[in-house]
């Protein structure tokens with residue numbers, strides 16, 4: 001049985017790598033953000049706006065529990081998922097966990113072109129975004145570091161790099 005949770009900050013590559021990894025292993029892929037959006041027929045941005053973050057986190061936790069029941073699955077979590085409740089511990093008990101560790105400069109370059117659909121980053125200037133990322137990584141490090149594996153996902157900028165990263169991840173997890 002393969003049940004793997006990919007965690008990491010926004011833009012770390014959870015969705016990109018998770019999708020490619022699942023295809024390689026021939027197991028279903030679930031992106032927790034997409035799963036929530038489908039279930040509630042609303043975007044993450046709308047859910048944040050309508051319910052507020054605290055209520056979103058409750059809902060995210062219950063959806064995490066739901067997808068953790070599946071056998072043979074690659075789950076890409078939301079960027080904040082590991083940092084609330086006992087979610088990290090829960091994932092460690094239910095499968096293999098990976099922290100996609102990416103340098104803040106790379107995250108900045110990836111995220112500055114895509115802040116619109118990410119409610120937490122919306123409306124920030126470049127300088128605000130840069131320091132926000134550094135501070136958030138600092139705050140979240142104690143949670144992300146509880147993942148069983150750490151993987152450098154800094155090379156996802158082309159199909160070739162994604163394919164290479166998939167092979168490296170496969171070797172790390174021995175699957």
Ligand SMILES: Nc1ncnc2c1ncn2[C@@H]1O[C@H](COP(=O)(O)OP(=O)(O)OP(=O)(O)O)[C@@H](O)[C@H]1O
Nearest residue numbers: 009010011012013014015016078079110156157158
């Ligand atoms: N087809 C592609 N071609 C080139 N680069 C890509 C492609 N797909 C993804 N990337 C790169 O991978 C980065 C990681 O994005 P991704 O959406 O996978 O992160 P994430 O961890 O899922 O973020 P979030 O928590 O916001 O959902 C992108 O910003 C982009 O730089």
Ligand SMILES: O=C(O)C1=C[C@@H](O)[C@@H](O)[C@H](O)C1
Nearest residue numbers: 010033044078079080118119
């Ligand atoms: O880092 C975060 O807190 C978030 C990341 C996204 O995946 C979404 O789950 C949402 O935008 C919150």
Ligand SMILES: [Mg+2]
Nearest residue numbers: 014015033076
């Ligand atoms: Mg994603």
